[in-house]
Amino acid sequence: MKNLLIIFVMLFSQMSLQVSAQAITEGKEYQVIRAQGDKEDLVQVYEFFSYACGHCYEFQPLIESWAESPPKGVQFNQMPAIFNERMIPLAKLFFSLEEMQLLDSVHHQVYEAIHEKRLNLLTEKKILNWAKKNESIKFNQFEKVYQSFSVDSKIKKAMQLTRSYRIPGTPYVTVKGKYITGPSMVLRPEGGGVDVVRFVATLNTLIEKD
Template sequence: MQRAAQAFLFSLVGLTVACNAAEPVVNKDYRVLERPQPTASGNKIEVLEFFYYGCPHCYDLQSALEPWVKKQPGDVEYKRVPTVFRDSWIPLTKTFYTLEALGALDKLHQDVFDAVHNKKLDLNDPKLMAKWAEQHGVDAKKFSDMYNSFTVESKSQQSVQKTKNYGITGTPSVVVAGKYLTSPSMTGNYQSFLAVLDQLVAKARQEGAGKKAG
């Protein structure tokens, strides 16, 4: 209930900020990647959220970001990318890709955040993670098998490489159209961040980022 009220408040304040937002300033509110990355969204504008389940700022952002994602038009494709700065981040990255492969990510994504930050569970332990997954409706053996699979290991290593390729230096960060990077730490707060995000999506749309396959 508290998170729902917080999300509603964020949406109201965010709308006000967006309506009055000034043009975002490059190298202040956002930066252009030195090496723009290819997108995999076809004729849509790709928006990538780089996050880590253990990051408190990523957790706090969710209640503001989820309503933003839901209101995006059909030419925007939003994806999450687990960020990996060090080996200790790999277990929760594997958890993300395991839940995704089992079709349980949309249902349990927020629950993983809650387990880590509210219940203080050590979900870096694969056995504990499998037990937690079973308590949330996922077969423990299927979870463990997928967690230890070549597919999940490969995707986790791809996350390591993406973190480097996109020049991610902190979480949460969001990249629009493979070249515009912004974050709450750059804009100063979550509401301004969402306003800048809107403007970067509009900028990418104006540049034709969503028409590549057309």
């Protein structure tokens, strides 16, 4: 992950050259998911992810580096994709951390617990047990927030967006509620994973696209 972040930072300065040199193509680097996008003051960019997704874990350094300084007028949002009821417990974990303003300190701990320590956090019981042992989390508050109306409302929104944006898997990124792209759509021709510069160029081009 650290190597990917280093590559991203080194190549970011080349992005504008890549955009001018190569046009992105519908059906290749991106898809149109709705004929009419969302009408909002800020351009909404959503990363749809799942803590249980290994590719999402690998994708975090890239998308978070981009999100540190997005183009002007852009709001970046992380959104758990919910395809079925089994995905709700981990989505509630994310929204609980968001409500408690703990994402900066605990978001990556969740990924590491699942993908490095190989912990099973797929059920509410296992999540609560993990949170109780985590020194960064005030458990009594977390338990209440996890079961709160606010978190349940965010779950409903996540389910609605997953459906209406036709999210096919994770990780994917939507722009304006109209376009979708993702690391699996912008791979290096020679293999070896996502083309970092090309992905960022695609994302920024979609932000400017009508």
